[in-house]
Amino acid sequence: MPAGDRLTRRGMLASVGAAGASALAGCGGIGDLTGSGETTIRSHELPEVDPDENRQLVAPTVPVAIDGAHLAAARDRTTSLLAELPMPLGPDEIPNGHVRGRLLGAADDATDALDEARRAETDFVALRELRRSRERARYAAGGWRFAAGSQSLVDLRSARQDAVAEAREFESSREYRGSDPVRAALVHARIEALLRRATDDDSPHTEADGGGLLTVAEWAEEVETARALLADARHLGSQFSASLSADAGTVEAELRRAAETLLADVRSRRDDLPPEPTADDWGARERIVHELRSDADYGAKRVADAAGPASAALDATGRLAAFAALDGVLERIESGEQFAVESAADVRRYRQTAVDALTSALTGSPEPGLTRTVLTDAAGHVWSADWELSRLSGEVRPARLTDPVSSYVVAAALARAAPKASERAAEALTSA
Template sequence: MSRTRRDVLASLAGVGVAGLAGCTALDAGESDSDDPTLDPAALREVMELGSPAFPARVPAPIADSFLEQSRGRARELLDSCPETMSPEEVPNEAVRNVYAEAYADATAALAPSDTDESPFETLQGLRYARGAAAMAKGTYDAAVGDLTEADVRDEAESVRADIESFQRATRYLGNDPDRALVVYEAVENLVAGAARSLDNADEYGRYADSAPRVGELLDAVESARASLDGAHHVRDRYLASIADPIDFTDAFASTASSLGGVTEDRRAEYPEERGLEAVVAGEGFDLEQLESTPAKDLLVETFVEVERGLRDAREGLRSDRFATALVGAHTAETHRRAFEDAVTAVKRGRYESAESAAAVRDAKLGALEALEAARSDGSNPHLTRRALVDIAHMVARGDGYFRDDYYEDGDPRAARNALAQYATAEFAARETPGVSAWVLGTLAAERGGVGR
């Protein structure tokens, strides 16, 4: 027997009895009246259906001991300085205020989370906790004369050298290209985040020639060190789980270059100038007629993701981060296909308006259904799930429109924007398994040409 939408919805994490109870009222509203309604209570029930649970994770065994060690490092930094600065110790009130804020931020970052995080999400979050604690310590130590900007810059150069050493030594090893691709993309993102922390401290610093300036530099150094520690741990734990790893480096590099070229060629088939509206108009749509419709938001939002994927693919190729480039190509192609699907749907008269809460509900159920179907596809589970993490966030963004204080209850703009987000998620999720097969199939073909 085939599963109904309600069956699928009930199977998703985050959807309980209370959420399902809201479906009945919306169903009744749809069947009892043809009069369009955007009843605020009915829209809230759409939001309360819940969002799919797709926590970010990596297919490598992250050790609890590593997470506790990282958490301990943040506590050590914070415990080495007092809770408050006294006016006698630091007469400058502005510095004391910055320190108080930094100490509070670090304390909050170390508080137990009220959400169910994956070990990988915890690892990522501890980068912020360590950086926030370092901001407090750096500000305090500089204010009392124990630390200088030159000291911290020496540390920064040491961490930067470690980042570059890690990058030079990178090889793409594994026994399963699907798993290896997701692991190394996570590792590359952590390393890139480490470098970005150091770069941003120089480019976007809030303070100059002051104790808080030393604090924000130490924040950048500690955040970078935490990211690099995470990259080492994920890679090393992954490799320790493989008895006889294969070197995929040449295949990753050649496939990233090949698929990067394919995605660039496909992007070139659309207008390059005058922004995303030109892309929509190029499909034969009258932009004035589409204005203030879910259709326009759907088409534009979908192509925004094409551009994001292309940007990641280009940057990955430029910096020899080949796993990042491959995931970027996956994103670009997924959403390009989703855009074409959306074009067809809009030309058939769909998404002309958010005419009722029931229509918004159906769009959300369509997204949840598509996400669950893609998650259940077992052909390339790691890459597919990695892509679905980003797509699932669109459902949460759709829900967010109903919480946004900018909109009044029942505001049709909130319903329209939410519907467009849900529809974007549905089209992208439906295309994801096929694009995973395309990427990994191309990688398998390239391996045949590089001695494997």
């Protein structure tokens, strides 16, 4: 295509989004994912995926040691709460079947989370799962305590206020200590996220039971959530401080400058975002562009909008990766990429490409910690696609594979873009 005839990204995307558009100014036609229309694919020929097993293709981490005793304490807290329930919990204890089922369901959730913590690939994932196990166990135990006459809603509301106040006090007094600004950003972002949730004093969504058992159970869970979040934030902070030299200073100013620099990069790119696809019948191209465009456009616009400066810097890293991923996809569309699926082998190829891209980015990045923060989101797209595939059965029309294949393409594009975005973030952090 002559240089003068090449479409701008904006014009090209508008062409892609126009209903019935099938070619780009002399370039090869860009087809829809629907293949040959009436062709079907046998579901058993699609990739064999287990969303439960593949939930963490790239598990989140934190570059600080999590004490085994802290994890054990969380496990013990869960088991002690579950031990309060009279088992089997039957109609003699809780006559209302719906209410009884909710408590038993929460107890099952707590047990499942304990199992997930044991199988966790990283201690940080185990920390998260143990927190969830505590929350759900407290829901069940709080409901039972109310039924037994030993728990009141007034006491729980007061306990929640105390927990939130304690978290706010810790948040306001803690220092952003560190020596390596990249490592500091990765740790402090985790702490900021925990404290953002712990200091949220919005009332929980409760059952319309007039302050009855299930409302009390919800409030009990909220109390446990605030306490668990604060405990984990304190632990990460103390473990990180213990890993630093005695003369390590604070890096808050550096984190804020780096976040502002990276967010300025994001803002400068937002003005050049192409318009949303406008086709009435979206195919793979429109879905892929929409997803990456949304990833690029979403997020903190200022440091003040984020949970803190470290979170803002990491969020901006993800946005920059999304911009680069979108650029790559638009170039492929411009060159004639169809993202077509005509057989199960095509689906397997898209999925394997995504998995390989995740692995390559993680092992080959000079900034693996920052890159991993982008890849965990990218891996989420693979999990979503796997879940959709696992729901299919019998003969499948190619059009039904639009969403999962689009997710695989998005994941691969983000993975390829992650290392360079992470290098930019590291540069901003170390030069701030």
